[in-house]
Amino acid sequence: MQRMARYKEVIGQMLAAGTAYHCYTSIEALDALRAEQEANKEKPRYDGLWRPEPGKTLPAIPPGLSPVVRFRNPAAGVVAWDDLVKGRIEISNAELDDFIIARADGTPTYNFCVVVDDWDMRISHVIRGDDHVNNTPRQINLLQALGAPVPRYGHVSMILGDDGTKLSKRHGAVSVMQYDENGYLPEAVLNYLARLGWSHGDEEIFSLEQFVEWFDLDHITASAAQFNTEKLNWLNAHYIKLADDARLGGEIVRRLAEEGVTVTAGPDPALIAALYKDRVVNLNELADCAHPFYAAVHPSEELAAQHLTAAAKAALADLRGRLAGVEWVAAELAKVLKETLASTGLKMPQVAIPLRVALLGQPQSPAIDRVLAVLGRDEVLKRLERLV
RNA sequence: GACCCUAUCGUCUAGAGGCCUAGGACAAUACCCUUUCACGGUAUGAACCGGGGUUCGAAUCCCCGUGGGGUCGCCA
Numbered sequence: 001m002q003r004m005a006r007y008k009e010v011i012g013q014m015l016a017a018g019t020a021y022h023c024y025t026s027i028e029a030l031d032a033l034r035a036e037q038e039a040n041k042e043k044p045r046y047d048g049l050w051r052p053e054p055g056k057t058l059p060a061i062p063p064g065l066s067p068v069v070r071f072r073n074p075a076a077g078v079v080a081w082d083d084l085v086k087g088r089i090e091i092s093n094a095e096l097d098d099f100i101i102a103r104a105d106g107t108p109t110y111n112f113c114v115v116v117d118d119w120d121m122r123i124s125h126v127i128r129g130d131d132h133v134n135n136t137p138r139q140i141n142l143l144q145a146l147g148a149p150v151p152r153y154g155h156v157s158m159i160l161g162d163d164g165t166k167l168s169k170r171h172g173a174v175s176v177m178q179y180d181e182n183g184y185l186p187e188a189v190l191n192y193l194a195r196l197g198w199s200h201g202d203e204e205i206f207s208l209e210q211f212v213e214w215f216d217l218d219h220i221t222a223s224a225a226q227f228n229t230e231k232l233n234w235l236n237a238h239y240i241k242l243a244d245d246a247r248l249g250g251e252i253v254r255r256l257a258e259e260g261v262t263v264t265a266g267p268d269p270a271l272i273a274a275l276y277k278d279r280v281v282n283l284n285e286l287a288d289c290a291h292p293f294y295a296a297v298h299p300s301e302e303l304a305a306q307h308l309t310a311a312a313k314a315a316l317a318d319l320r321g322r323l324a325g326v327e328w329v330a331a332e333l334a335k336v337l338k339e340t341l342a343s344t345g346l347k348m349p350q351v352a353i354p355l356r357v358a359l360l361g362q363p364q365s366p367a368i369d370r371v372l373a374v375l376g377r378d379e380v381l382k383r384l385e386r387l388v
Numbered sequence: 389g390a391c392c393c394u395a396u397c398g399u400c401u402a403g404a405g406g407c408c409u410a411g412g413a414c415a416a417u418a419c420c421c422u423u424u425c426a427c428g429g430u431a432u433g434a435a436c437c438g439g440g441g442u443u444c445g446a447a448u449c450c451c452c453g454u455g456g457g458g459u460c461g462c463c464a
Contacts, residue, residue: 089392228400
């Protein structure tokens, strides 16, 4: 705490001015008091034993006990402010007790420090979470006792978890880094969070620049909002479609590396990004899609039994024969595929699906000619030979 | 328990007394597209928490109730 000297200075001034006083009630005595008040269903609060009043005789100072310093909160009246998001809020001083501004060891407490800091830094606007509204009247009273200007306050509501309950470590991300790990693009997270609890007419999708331009305190919702992963997913899918292939390729590399998969021997990751970007919801899914392009594929027994039938294998063998000399571009590969259909008398899905299983270990994929083009001649022939 | 905040489709929200037969988006459902699965397109269903006021007129203002959230530390 580099500002300790300043805090002590202010505390000294308040003691001298009579806006603060020493209190010798021990922690144990305070605990007992609280317990008693709770038992009586009263609001737990300091009883004002050491608060100086005109004509009041204070108890004898107990020996060997260091006092805390308490703020002498106004006894009557109300403290009110026009909250930038919630409107006028009034709280009766009778609800506020004399809170501690310096502990027995002399260190100042939070509510005191922030007030002195705000004052020294000439803070004009305090925008913070809802959970601070109850601190605001104390801080305003302190500021006024100090003769300091009172900033404008705006209290933004809390975000609830997907299930409507309070956000916790168990559900909902606590750290923004969690979103990266879960495959979310930063622009999607920003857009989603911006739109949660704030609006600009019917706009759903906007850039950082637009957000900066449009944002205002007037359109912040006063009530708590529930987090909705599905909508975040939708935005994420949207931004993935927009993202540059090379950037997405980089994400594939990074995420595959965490699984111990290297891409150096396989196709350019940007090509795979182009192939899959408009069908995935997050970057981890994208990496999963890319996986079979860089690692050996082993179709499950169930898939093999279902799709790699004798007829299918014959068709794949036919195709393999035609693949050897063809120009390796999607359009030409599609022609070759049609030749196989003609010669075997099968329909497209009857060949394409076994081909997907053989090549990627999955019965679904983007257009098969594009997959072939990206996978590459050598790898395609190698994988077909192993199975057929 | 006390005090404070809050309340429109399942969810995020538009709405600042008449423009509201309540708009948009996600999700849902149906159909279309399709070489599979997705993507995409089109369409449909879906809400003003309840009760009292105020007013010619209320989703919008006031009161009460109820629900939800927050705070009650020599924590921050």
